[in-house]
Every structure is written in C-alpha cells, then in structure tokens.
Amino acid sequence: MNSVTPMNGPRNPDEVVSYHRTELNVILSLYGRMVAAGEWRDYGISALRDVAVFSVFRRAAEYPLYRIEKRPKLARAQGMYAVIAMDGQILKRGHDLKTVLRVLERKLIRAVDD
Template sequence: MTFDPSSGEGGAQPSSVFFERRELDQILRVYGRMVAQAEWRDYAMVGGKEAAEFAVFRRSGDAPAYRIEKRPSLQTRQGQWSVVGEGGVVLKRGRDLAQVLRVFDSRRFQVVE
C-alpha cells in the first residue's frame, strides 16, 4: 500500500498496490548480488491499482531484462508473485517471494576447471 499525498489524511490507500519493506528487502538483496556480478545496472519501480512492478535493466535506457511483479488478485489462484523475462515470458510464479526469486540463482552457469 502506498501513501497518497493528495488525500488530506496520512493513511494508506487500499486500492493501490506496492511493495512492503520486507518484500523490497528480499528483492534488493537479489538486485545487489546481480549488480556485484555485473549482470544488472539499473532498476525502476512502479505501483498501480492492480500490480506493483520492479523492473531491472542490463543497461540504462534498454527495455527491462526482468520484471518482478506483485499481483494480489492472483494470490489464491496462481500466486501473487511472478518473474517475467524479456518478451513477456513468465519464468516463475508463486505465492512465496523467496521461492520465486530463486529463479535468479540458476540464471548463469560458470564453467569450473
């Protein structure tokens, strides 16, 4: 939920979706790891009425390489979390964010000699 500065009150607006602090912490841990590996360079976040999105970019100005989406309306069916790759392909979907983010653990294989 997000704060709406246009409302006279300081409360949350239940009709908008955004990430909670705990969720952002998990996402930013993965983001930091991928930046350290020189895989990702930039990110963007957006919240809306039906979904919140965390997009990551390989280079600034490019199309997003991956999007981590939160859609609470899908919680009881497919799960509210999804990782979407380039071209709109859903790579992983589920109810648990940590489980969904594990898709990035196996994204890159390195040859060990």
Template sequence: MENVTPLRTPRSTGAEPQVAFTRPELDRILSLYGRMVAAGLWRDYALTFGPRTASFSGFRRTAENPEARIVKDPALRLKQGEWILYGEGGVVLKRGHDLAGVLAPLERRLVKIVEG
C-alpha cells in the same frame, strides 16, 4: 503560521489504494539486485506502483527493455499466486505464492555466473 492544512489521502479523494512491496519483500528484491549489479548483469532498475500491481524491473542498460520484471498482483493471491517473474520478452518464467520461489531462476543464474 499555526494553520494546519490536512493532506489529501487516497480515502478522501476516492482513489483506489496502491499496491506496494512490504519492507521484507523489497529487501529481498534489492538484495538480489545488488548481487546482480556486483556480477555485472544489471545496471539500473525501476519501481512501478499502481492500483492493481507493483512491479520491479531490472535492466542491463537503461535504454533497453527490462531483462527481468518481478510483479506483485494481489488479485491472483488465491489463484496462481501473487508473484510473477517475467523474462526479457515478456514471457512468464515463474509464478507462485512465495517470493523466494519465484526469484529462484534469477538466483540460479547468479550462482552459475559466480561458479563459472
């Protein structure tokens, strides 16, 4: 029972490392998700991590296409910004270097719902 078997890491298998959200980024995104759920706009979400991008998708209903998709693509960090907000039809709503700026359209929509 004292045999230790090392687990394979991405470096040892030769696979590319995955892109992921940092803790503060995920906190910000999940905070928005919680407020969208409280407003009755979203009911489900999905996280996807790949070798090039990380993605958060917010759904009105589980069986639908995502209403909004927040994508982190570090390859675009020095060009248009690593953050992209896609709308329901896959249309790019906002790009930028700052997560807060990219989430602004969703935040504004949430404020309008609370006020109205």
C-alpha cells in the same frame, strides 16, 4: 460488519499495490548480488492499481531484462508473485517471493561460473 483485505493489497479502487519493506529487502538483496556480478545495472519500481512491478535493466536506456510483479488479486489462484522475462514469458509464478526469485538465482550462479 468488518471487512478483511488482502495484506499489502488495495483497500479501495483509488489505492495502488506496492511492495512491503520485507519484500523489497528480498528483491534488493538479489539485485545487489546481480550488480556485483555485472549482470544488472539499473532498476525501476512502479506501483499501479492492480500490480507492483520491480524492473531490472542491463543498461538504463533499454527494455527491462526481467520484471518482478506482485498481483494481490492472484494470491489465491496461482500466486501473487511472478518473474517475467523481456519477451513476456512467465519464468516462475508462486505464493512465496523467495521461491519465485530462485529462477533468477540460478542465472546468478551461471554468471559466476562463466
């Protein structure tokens, strides 16, 4: 029998969840615009067994301002992508990464208007 695995998800317990190149392009495009606006200065990427995390920082030695998480196990439920604030509040969750990141795009528009 041929088993089907979720795209970019772990195939066995020893594998980790990671971002695909196209997902990183979307995230890094937003990151570059936020850096240019002076809002973000550093980032970190973690690939764990259940989740891939892209963390953004205002300064290198502090807690992340936002975490962009990918959890393939939630793909059929509320969506595998989420933006989480520093306080742990989920700002947006969904199935499409670009749609989920719009919550941060609004913050970029406010930063430019100020």
